[in-house]
Each structure stands twice: as structure tokens, then as C-alpha cells.
Amino acid sequence: MTKLLEENVSTLKGIGEKAREQLTRLGIETIEDLLMTFPYRHEDFTLKDIAETPHNERVTVEGKVESEPTVLFLGNKRSRLQLKLLVGPHLIKAVFFNQHYLKGRLSLGDTVTITGKWDRGRQTINGNKLTMGPQSEQANFEPVYSLKSVMHQNTFRRFMRNALDYVGETIEEPLPPEILKAYQLPTMREALEMLHFPQNAGQMKQARRRFVYEELLLFQLKMQAMKKNRKESEKGTIIQYDLEKLKAFIASLPFELTNAQKRVVNELCAELKSEVRMNRLLQGDVGSGKTVVAAIGLYAAITAGFQGAMMAPTEILAEQHAGALAEWLEPFDVSVAFLSGSTKGKSRKQLLERLVAGEIDLLIGTHALIQPDVVFKNLGFVITDEQHRFGVEQRRVLREKGIDPDVLFMTATPIPRTLAITAFGEMDVSILDELPAGRKEIETHWLKEDALQPVLQKMSSELVKGRQAYVICPLIEESDKLDVQNAVDVYNQLTVYYQGKFKVGLMHGRLHSDEKEEIMRAFSEGEIDVLVSTTVVEVGVNVPNATFMLIYDATRFGLSQLHQLRGRVGRGAEQSYCVLLADPKTEEGKERMHSMTETNDGFVLAEKDLELRGAGDFFGKKQSGMPEFKMADLIHDYRALDTARKDAERFLALDAFWTSEQFRVLRERLEASGVLGTERMD
Numbered sequence: 001m002t003k004l005l006e007e008n009v010s011t012l013k014g015i016g017e018k019a020r021e022q023l024t025r026l027g028i029e030t031i032e033d034l035l036m037t038f039p040y041r042h043e044d045f046t047l048k049d050i051a052e053t054p055h056n057e058r059v060t061v062e063g064k065v066e067s068e069p070t071v072l073f074l075g076n077k078r079s080r081l082q083l084k085l086l087v088g089p090h091l092i093k094a095v096f097f098n099q100h101y102l103k104g105r106l107s108l109g110d111t112v113t114i115t116g117k118w119d120r121g122r123q124t125i126n127g128n129k130l131t132m133g134p135q136s137e138q139a140n141f142e143p144v145y146s147l148k149s150v151m152h153q154n155t156f157r158r159f160m161r162n163a164l165d166y167v168g169e170t171i172e173e174p175l176p177p178e179i180l181k182a183y184q185l186p187t188m189r190e191a192l193e194m195l196h197f198p199q200n201a202g203q204m205k206q207a208r209r210r211f212v213y214e215e216l217l218l219f220q221l222k223m224q225a226m227k228k229n230r231k232e233s234e235k236g237t238i239i240q241y242d243l244e245k246l247k248a249f250i251a252s253l254p255f256e257l258t259n260a261q262k263r264v265v266n267e268l269c270a271e272l273k274s275e276v277r278m279n280r281l282l283q284g285d286v287g288s289g290k291t292v293v294a295a296i297g298l299y300a301a302i303t304a305g306f307q308g309a310m311m312a313p314t315e316i317l318a319e320q321h322a323g324a325l326a327e328w329l330e331p332f333d334v335s336v337a338f339l340s341g342s343t344k345g346k347s348r349k350q351l352l353e354r355l356v357a358g359e360i361d362l363l364i365g366t367h368a369l370i371q372p373d374v375v376f377k378n379l380g381f382v383i384t385d386e387q388h389r390f391g392v393e394q395r396r397v398l399r400e401k402g403i404d405p406d407v408l409f410m411t412a413t414p415i416p417r418t419l420a421i422t423a424f425g426e427m428d429v430s431i432l433d434e435l436p437a438g439r440k441e442i443e444t445h446w447l448k449e450d451a452l453q454p455v456l457q458k459m460s461s462e463l464v465k466g467r468q469a470y471v472i473c474p475l476i477e478e479s480d481k482l483d484v485q486n487a488v489d490v491y492n493q494l495t496v497y498y499q500g501k502f503k504v505g506l507m508h509g510r511l512h513s514d515e516k517e518e519i520m521r522a523f524s525e526g527e528i529d530v531l532v533s534t535t536v537v538e539v540g541v542n543v544p545n546a547t548f549m550l551i552y553d554a555t556r557f558g559l560s561q562l563h564q565l566r567g568r569v570g571r572g573a574e575q576s577y578c579v580l581l582a583d584p585k586t587e588e589g590k591e592r593m594h595s596m597t598e599t600n601d602g603f604v605l606a607e608k609d610l611e612l613r614g615a616g617d618f619f620g621k622k623q624s625g626m627p628e629f630k631m632a633d634l635i636h637d638y639r640a641l642d643t644a645r646k647d648a649e650r651f652l653a654l655d656a657f658w659t660s661e662q663f664r665v666l667r668e669r670l671e672a673s674g675v676l677g678t679e680r681m682d
């Protein structure tokens with residue numbers, strides 16, 4: 001940017017030592033700082049039809065003074081000024097408190113503009129702003145800045161005016177003309193004018209659109225430049241898989257892949273074959289069929305002579321994966337082994353020997369996979385399921401076991417696309433956004449907690465048909481012990497309720513892993529009809545015969561978690577049901593329950609969750625690491641983000657981006673951010 005912008009604000013007319021000090025307190029040193037202080041809202045003084053204005057809403061009206069103003073002194077320096085005003089065909093009252101001096105300015109027949117809160121019942125406007133003359137002579141929109149009562153809005157606006165006039169046309173344009181034209185964005189200079197001194201709502205929006213795009217474009221340029229750098233400097237292994245074998249395997253599956261699965265398989269295979277090291281996130285809603293995609297990817301690596309590994313957060317899940325993958329892959333001469341904390345002694349020793357000798361092609365397990373003595377012969381591809389449960393450190397350790405293995409992280413927590421491409425900016429993202437054909441939507445109902453009886457009847461009617469049910473107990477965040485207690489209580493009640501008819505099982509985090517395993521096995525083989533459980537059952541468990549889920553105290557769970565839980569049913573061909581028992585106290589809680597009954601789409605729910613809780617909460621406090629934007633809002637501006645992402649990709653691939661004048665300002669900013677590294681020679 002030009003020199004003028006870098007000058008201290010004190011160069012400006014009207015800014016003396018005091019104002020300079022006040023501005024410093026607001027974090028404003030240079031003229032650029034001042035111009036880049038964006039208003040956080042605009043006051044709208046556009047005229048509105050009083051007949052259409054709801055009670056208690058702020059409104060601006062223009063009218064004719066119809067009565068001599070009267071003043072009532074209320075004591076203690078308080079006063080009330082009142083007058084009648086003709087607004088179009090409506091005769092209304094206007095009152096001002098503690099501004100009796102206005103009386104001298106107002107005469108019968110004057111045209112005035114008043115802004116205030118509309119009291120519909122009393123047909124009275126409680127004025128707080130009065131200007132003489134018609135509205136057309138004044139600005140409709142006034143920006144409001146966050147000034148922490150350091151200075152008056154009017155003073156600040158005056159400084160802003162001086163700053164804009166001072167720098168005039170010398171402001172450089174960061175965006176290339178092609179972009180300004182294509183998206184009809186105002187130039188930098190125009191946008192600053194429109195933002196700080198808007199004539200109308202349209203201008204304000206235009207200006208905002210421009211700054212949002214610019215901010216997101218720069219952000220995407222940085223992210224992608226970083227990713228590109230990483231790919232160029234960290235070479236991975238070329239996995240030359242056997243396409244014929246892979247095709248034969250896919251043909252052997254009992255179902256046809258969905259289009260989304262085919263697309264993701266292609267993405268994976270292309271990357272395995274390239275020398276780029278894979279660092280990819282696979283997102284797929286519950287039931288979208290991630291496991292088979294993982295199997296195909298792992299088999300690809302195995303046909304190329306590498307070993308594969310797959311890691312899951314719980315023993316139950318790991319075992320389920322091992323079962324499924326062994327069933328699919330063993331007929332293709334793949335030797336599959338399972339390793340967890342409960343693999344001990346001689347069998348563990350033997351397993352490790354076979355692993356290092358390369359006799360095991362595919363190792364599946366829990367985080368036991370990353371213990372130091374687990375050594376692979378040539379690990380080429382690693383998949384971790386439910387990546388958010390694994391710490392960064394664990395992922396690093398696993399990765400270091402192989403010679404630059406490709407790594408795929410899978411998650412069933414649908415992260416809104418917008419967040420995925422920002423928060424996971426350094427990863428590539430694949431999305432399974434389609435469920436296998438023939439799935440029925442889960443019917444979800446929200447009932448008050450006193451409606452337990454009819455719910456149990458409905459559950460029984462499913463059990464009678466030979467189906468199974470989950471009952472999820474309230475979650476007590478602070479206390480694992482209470483969690484278990486709750487589950488035990490519910491288990492006891494249901495055991496009595498179903499005495500002699502159905503078998504009830506209990507599952508919670510305090511059970512020994514052998515016990516958990518046994519219960520899960522009994523449930524999936526149909527020996528247990530009703531599984532009472534805490535949230536340990538949350539991820540990945542696949543029992544297609546389960547068609548009913550009851551969730552106690554559903555308000556305790558976030559939307560994404562509820563959706564995960566619900567995903568345990570609806571996995572077979574039969575209609576499934578999910579009942580939420582909840583008495584939410586807040587509007588937000590009610591909205592969450594409604595959302596659950598309205599959609600089965602995890603991505604929609606994730607967007608909703610994000611909207612209700614905000615991005616920081618969505619990722620949890622620690623993880624939040626979300627980029628902060630001045631103007632852009634990841635939820636509302638997701639289209640702009642997508643546009644910016646595509647543009648950034650295109651720009652970085654252009655030779656002109658590195659040489660031409662039209663990209664100079666963007667280039668300089670990118671260079672200044674330090675993400676380019678030092679290698680770039682051209």
C-alpha cells in the first residue's frame with residue numbers, strides 16, 4: 001500500500017495529541033488502521049410505514065408538527081416533552097424525555113424527522129433522535145463503530161472523513177480488474193466510501209461483499225500456498241496398485257458402490273499412485289459406507305506390496321472393522337490381524353513377529369497399534385477412523401512407523417463444508433454425501449419426559465417383530481460414576497418391565513473390555529433385545545436389526561452427537577425410529593430438538609449446530625483454532641468462501657500471478673505473510 005496510508009493519524013486535520021492518544025487506545029495508529037476499522041453495525045434511518053411497524057421496534061418517521069409541544073417537568077431535572085405529529089394519514093404522538101430544550105426549536109407546521117421506539121398501543125413514538133426537515137436531506141444510514149466510549153461516534157466519523165479525503169485516489173487496488181468486473185465489486189476506494197459513508201443499505205452490502213471476498217481470497221491464497229509447499233517438499237511413496245485386482249475386489253462386494261463412494265475411491269487411488277503424500281480427511285455421514293471405501297484403499301496399497309493399518313478409537317469398533325475387512329479381504333489372500341490392549345502374552349509376541357516379517361498385510365486395532373514395539377515391515381497406508389478422537393501426537397507417532405505412509409482420517413461427524421475447508425485447510429477433504437440406495441429415513445419424534453409409557457409401548461411393538469432397540473441414558477458430564485448409576489437404574493427398570501419377554505443388556509464405560517465385547521457380540525447376534533447404554537455406543541457400531549432408539553434427557557447432547565447416536569439405527573432395510581425424551585428449558589434447546597425431528601441429513605444438522613453454538617463451540621474450546629475474520633462470517637459467507645477457494649487455486653497456478661502487475665498487491669501480501677517459504681525461484 002502507498003506511503004500515505006502508513007502515516008500516523010496525527011497527520012490528519014483535527015487530530016491533536018488528545019485524539020491521537022484516544023485512537024491509540026482503540027488500536028489505531030496509522031491512517032490505514034483508521035480506514036480499516038469497520039463499523040460493527042449501521043443505524044438505519046430509512047423511513048418506514050408506521051402502520052406496518054411492530055410494537056417496540058425502532059422506526060424513523062417524517063411528519064408535520066400538529067400541536068404546540070408541551071413540557072411536563074417531573075422533578076429531579078426530569079421532563080417529558082410531547083407533541084402531535086401527522087405522519088402521512090396517521091396522527092400520532094411523539095414524546096422526548098429530558099430534552100425539554102427541543103420545545104424552542106419546534107413550531108406548528110414544521111416538517112421534522114424523528115427516530116425512536118414505536119409504542120403501537122399508545123400510537124406514540126418514544127423519540128431519541130430529532131432532526132429538523134425532511135428525511136431526504138439526511139443520511140439514511142449511519143455506521144456505528146465499536147469505540148468503547150473512548151470517543152463520540154460523530155467525532156470518529158469526522159476523522160474517517162478526513163482520512164478518506166487525505167488519501168484520496170492513492171489507495172492501491174489489491175483485487176485484479178478481472179475479478180472486480182466479474183463479481184461487480186466496488187474498488188477499494190469506492191468500498192471504503194460506501195462502508196463508512198453509505199447512502200443506502202445497498203451500498204453497505206456492496207462494500208461488505210467486497211471486503212468479505214478480499215479477506216477470504218487472501219486467506220485461501222495463504223492456505224493453499226502452504227499446502228502446495230508441503231506437497232512439494234514432503235514427497236510420499238508411490239503406491240503402484242494392481243487395478244485388475246482392485247476391480248475384481250469391488251465386483252465381489254455384495255452391493256454396488258454409490259456414486260459418492262466411487263468418486264472418493266478414485267480420489268484416494270489417484271493420490272496413492274502419485275508421489276504426493278496423502279493427508280486427507282474423509283467425511284461421511286453415519287451409514288454412508290466409509291468402511292468399504294477404507295477397505296478398497298487398503299487393498300490397493302496391499303496389491304502394491306505394502307502393509308496397511310487401520311486404527312479405531314474403541315475396541316468394539318476396531319473389532320467390528322477387523323471382522324468386516326477380514327470377511328471382504330481374506331478371500332483375496334490378504335492376511336488380516338487384530339491388535340488391541342487385550343492382545344497379550346504369546347499371541348501378541350507372535351503377531352508382532354509376523355508383522356515385522358511382513359506376513360501380516362493388514363493390521364487393525366485400537367491405539368495399541370502405536371505402541372513403540374509395534375513395528376511394520378513396510379507400512380504404506382494408514383487409516384484412522386473417527387479422527388477427532390485421536391490426538392495429534394498419536395497420529396504423528398503412527399505416521400512415523402512407516403516410510404512416509406499415506407494417511408487418511410475418517411470422520412462421521414459431518415463438519416460443515418465451510419469449516420472443513422478452513423479448519424482443515426492443510427488437509428485435502430473428500431466427502432461421502434450420499435447414502436446407499438434403499439435406506440429409509442429414520443422417523444424421529446420429540447416427546448416430553450412424562451410420555452415414557454407410550455414410548456415403551458412403541459418400543460415393545462418393534463421388539464415383538466423380532467427387532468432390537470437401544471436405550472441411551474442421560475449423560476452426566478462431570479461424573480462418570482453418575483453416568484453408570486443412571487444406566488444401571490434404567491437397566492433395572494427395563495429388566496423388570498420386560499421380565500420373561502425380552503432380554504435387556506447393559507453397557508457402560510466402566511465395564512471391562514472383555515465384558516463390553518461380550519455384550520456387543522450378544523447384541524449383534526440378537527441374544528440381547530434391548531441394549532441400555534451410555535454414550536459408549538456412540539460411534540460406528542453396526543447392528544442392522546436394531547430399529548428403535550430411545551434417548552433419555554436428549555437436551556444434554558449437542559446436535560451432532562444426537563445425530564451420531566441416532567445413526568445406530570436405520571442401518572437395515574426396515575423402518576427405524578428414534579425417540580427423544582426432553583424437556584428443554586431454553587429456546588435453543590427446543591430448536592435443537594425440532595431440528596432433529598426435521599432432518600436426517602448430518603450436514604444440515606452440523607450447519608444448524610454451528611449456527612446455534614458458534615464455531616468456537618463446534619470445535620470445542622481447545623481445538624477451536626479457527627481463523628478470525630474481520631468481515632467474513634464462515635456460516636453466512638460460505639458461498640463467497642467457495643468462490644474465493646476456487647479463485648485462489650486458479651491464481652496460484654497462473655504464471656502471471658507471480659509476475660504481473662495486476663496481482664502485485666495480492667502477491668506482496670502473501671509474501672509478507674511468510675507462507676511461501678524460500679524455494680520459489682521464479
Ligand code: ADP
Binds near residue numbers: 255257284290
Ligand atoms: P459408516 O460410514 O457409518 O462407517 P458403514 O461403513 O458402517 O458406514 O456402512 C454402513 C452399512 O452400509 C454397512 O452394513 C455396509 O456394509 C453397508 N454399505 C456400504 N456401502 C454400501 C452400498 N454402496 N450399498 C449398500 N450398502 C452399503
Ligand code: MG
Binds near residue numbers: 290291385540
Ligand atoms: Mg464407521
